[in-house]
Amino acid sequence: MTVPLPIPAARHLPEFASDITLDAQHLQKSYGRGKGRFQAVRDVSLRIRTGEVLAFLGPNGAGKTTTIKMIGGLVRPDAGQVSIDGLDPHRQSMALKRVGAVLEGNRNLYWRLTPLENIEYFGGLRQVPRRVARQRGEQLLEQFGLSDKRKTPVQKLSRGMQQKLAIAVALVHQPTLLLLDEPTLGLDVEASETVKTLVREIATGGCAILLTTHQLDVAEDLSDRVAIIRQGEIIAEQSTHELIRQFSGSAYRIDCGESIDAQRVGKIMALGGTVADNQVHYPGDALYELLDILRPLPIKEIRQDRADLTDVFLSLIRDGGDK
Numbered sequence: 001m002t003v004p005l006p007i008p009a010a011r012h013l014p015e016f017a018s019d020i021t022l023d024a025q026h027l028q029k030s031y032g033r034g035k036g037r038f039q040a041v042r043d044v045s046l047r048i049r050t051g052e053v054l055a056f057l058g059p060n061g062a063g064k065t066t067t068i069k070m071i072g073g074l075v076r077p078d079a080g081q082v083s084i085d086g087l088d089p090h091r092q093s094m095a096l097k098r099v100g101a102v103l104e105g106n107r108n109l110y111w112r113l114t115p116l117e118n119i120e121y122f123g124g125l126r127q128v129p130r131r132v133a134r135q136r137g138e139q140l141l142e143q144f145g146l147s148d149k150r151k152t153p154v155q156k157l158s159r160g161m162q163q164k165l166a167i168a169v170a171l172v173h174q175p176t177l178l179l180l181d182e183p184t185l186g187l188d189v190e191a192s193e194t195v196k197t198l199v200r201e202i203a204t205g206g207c208a209i210l211l212t213t214h215q216l217d218v219a220e221d222l223s224d225r226v227a228i229i230r231q232g233e234i235i236a237e238q239s240t241h242e243l244i245r246q247f248s249g250s251a252y253r254i255d256c257g258e259s260i261d262a263q264r265v266g267k268i269m270a271l272g273g274t275v276a277d278n279q280v281h282y283p284g285d286a287l288y289e290l291l292d293i294l295r296p297l298p299i300k301e302i303r304q305d306r307a308d309l310t311d312v313f314l315s316l317i318r319d320g321g322d323k
């Protein structure tokens with residue numbers, strides 16, 4: 001049974017707030033001085049709406065962590081602004097109460113404490129009264145399927161359980177923005193699916209989620225939108241579905257159950273298709289015309305060429321977003 005998460009939905013926001021939870025504009029950050037100065041983030045703008053999951057993707061060293069730390073108030077930008085529910089985390093400490101973060105896997109946990117003790121402890125750090133933290137902790141552990149482990153020291157939990165707990169801990173103060181770095185790294189297929197389901201539930205509960213991962217299948221499954229960063233600059237930002245659609249071909253592959261005779265092959269080629277090993281590859285729009293040519297041969301499968309996020313990512317990273 002799914003218990004709704006104790007996360008504030010949009011209705012908890014002040015009336016003047018729009019449905020934009022995170023609005024980061026033109027962030028820049030350099031490290032080092034003089035000749036050793038290196039511009040890690042050149043120009044990054046990101047927006048995430050309430051209840052939306054944004055996958056923030058890029059190759060190693062592209063500037064993701066630096067950007068997330070600027071958003072989370074941990075690294076001060078050289079230029080640009082961050083606004084979380086209208087508050088600036090670098091000037092208004094109240095903004096930090098809106099942010100929950102799991103940036104280093106399960107390393108934000110105290111291993112000798114139990115799950116409930118961890119939630120209470122971190123709730124205390126975020127000024128959540130102990131009684132409230134305990135109540136929310138019980139709810140979160142129930143939601144995350146950890147109730148029966150509530151009194152087991154964290155060091156005795158499986159990695160998947162620790163990862164779920166790390167996310168639960170990040171939610172105890174009911175943030176409106178959740179920063180998630182590699183939430184499924186090192187998890188087996190089942191634990192990974194559970195964490196993905198939880199992340200979607202958290203978003204449905206009204207939290208905006210900034211997800212970074214190198215696991216592009218996870219990003220594809222989870223995200224509503226994708227932003228791709230390369231060498232400190234955003235080179236693509238779009239709805240995940242639309243981005244994949246743009247990179248997908250419109251060609252069809254039709255697998256026939258028996259060999260296609262020469263007369264049919266001629267007609268298929270006249271229509272613009274090609275035939276090899278009982279398979280027709282057809283890049284045109286007249287699919288029904290093609291099917292008429294094939295009738296009554298048995299058809300085992302019709303597939304439309306479809307890109308996945310890995311194809312999109314590699315293409316954009318190689319071409320620099322020229323597409």
Ligand SMILES: Nc1ncnc2c1ncn2[C@@H]1O[C@H](COP(=O)(O)OP(=O)(O)OP(=O)(O)O)[C@@H](O)[C@H]1O
Pocket residue numbers: 031032038040058059060061062063064065066067
């Ligand atoms: N504290 C720092 N001092 C100096 N250089 C830094 C510092 N932090 C990051 N960098 C440099 O800034 C660039 C961006 O690093 P960042 O960690 O933001 O990238 P990333 O996209 O998160 O990479 P990854 O996917 O490998 O985690 C890198 O070249 C990195 O070496």
